Amino acid sequence: MALTLSLEGKVALVTGSTRGIGWASAQVLAEAGATVILNGVSDEKLLEQRVAELRAHGYSVSGHLFDVSSSDAVKNVYQRIFQSNKRLDLLVNNAGILEDSVLGMVTPEMIDRTMHTNVLGMMLNMQYASRLMSRVGGGSIINIASIIGRVGNLGQVVYGASKAAVIGATLSAAKELAGDNIRVNAIAPGFIDTDMVRKLPKEKFEERMRSIKMKRIGMPKDVSNAVLFLASDLSAYVTGQVLGVDGGMLI
Amino acid sequence: MVGAFSKALRVSDSEVKDGIKYGTKKWDSIAHMVLVGALESEFNIMIDTEDVIAMSSFDKAKEIVTKYGVDLKS
Numbered sequence: 001m002a003l004t005l006s007l008e009g010k011v012a013l014v015t016g017s018t019r020g021i022g023w024a025s026a027q028v029l030a031e032a033g034a035t036v037i038l039n040g041v042s043d044e045k046l047l048e049q050r051v052a053e054l055r056a057h058g059y060s061v062s063g064h065l066f067d068v069s070s071s072d073a074v075k076n077v078y079q080r081i082f083q084s085n086k087r088l089d090l091l092v093n094n095a096g097i098l099e100d101s102v103l104g105m106v107t108p109e110m111i112d113r114t115m116h117t118n119v120l121g122m123m124l125n126m127q128y129a130s131r132l133m134s135r136v137g138g139g140s141i142i143n144i145a146s147i148i149g150r151v152g153n154l155g156q157v158v159y160g161a162s163k164a165a166v167i168g169a170t171l172s173a174a175k176e177l178a179g180d181n182i183r184v185n186a187i188a189p190g191f192i193d194t195d196m197v198r199k200l201p202k203e204k205f206e207e208r209m210r211s212i213k214m215k216r217i218g219m220p221k222d223v224s225n226a227v228l229f230l231a232s233d234l235s236a237y238v239t240g241q242v243l244g245v246d247g248g249m250l251i
Numbered sequence: 252m253v254g255a256f257s258k259a260l261r262v263s264d265s266e267v268k269d270g271i272k273y274g275t276k277k278w279d280s281i282a283h284m285v286l287v288g289a290l291e292s293e294f295n296i297m298i299d300t301e302d303v304i305a306m307s308s309f310d311k312a313k314e315i316v317t318k319y320g321v322d323l324k325s
Binding site: 134 | 284287288292297299300
């Protein structure tokens with residue numbers, strides 16, 4: 001098989017794909033030829049709109065409204081993917097939440113919510129996706145982590161812990177699934193222009209901008225291009241890696 | 252069914268029929284996932300995680316696949 005960016009014939013699930021990095025990832029995978037399954041958790045209208053936007057370009061796409069941290073919902077969705085597509089080649093585990101709080105004000109409920117979506121949701125999807133992938137001889141799982149999971153940040157103890165967990169799970173799953181030709185990698189975005197960062201106070205925003213050596217905020221497209229690389233055959237021998245997409249925040 | 256078991260666990264058909272159980276040397280957690288994949292492919296089904304975990308013997312596996320509409324008598 002020729003090494004190519006084309007994803008013709010592949011089926012991809014992108015969780016949390018109605019906005020930001022997830023939406024950009026869904027677009028780039030569809031453009032590359034994959035059949036894309038979109039997911040949102042509550043906004044059915046927006047999900048339908050996103051599906052319609054991609055279909056207008058002639059892409060093969062469907063949408064499922066479900067909570068990634070609900071084991072019953074995840075199970076049902078993978079059953080439906082199996083029934084309708086008979087295969088899954090790519091999973092982008094993007095769905096996540098961010099709640100800022102300094103350690104002294106973190107509540108058990110906040111920890112529970114964040115870990116449920118960011119960690120449990122990621123693991124449940126890896127679990128079912130890997131089983132479908134092993135049946136078609138392999139696949140690629142791309143977990144969206146965060147620079148915060150690598151270096152931490154003030155007021156983000158819970159979010160940082162959840163994203164560090166994403167990285168740890170990625171590394172272990174990569175070892176476990178390599179024999180089935182399933183690659184598992186993580187992307188650690190830096191400061192990306194999404195709904196999450198637009199809520200930051202002005203001084204926080206400017207402080208983060210000063211830490212970016214390339215002197216510009218990252219765009220969702222910067223991350224989705226890395227998703228495309230890890231989804232494609234160009235990264236056929238790459239697994240167990242954490243790819244920073246941060247404009248040099250860490251160097 | 253016996254064939255899928257023996258191939259996935261790399262044991263003889265008679266070992267399967269003798270009542271092989273999960274947790275033995277030949278049927279460890281890695282082999283278990285190979286077995287689940289083999290049964291799913293053989294019968295064109297997708298087994299829930301609870302059933303993957305509950306599949307502890309050949310008899311239990313028969314009970315589980317039957318639940319997914321597989322007719323083992325035909």
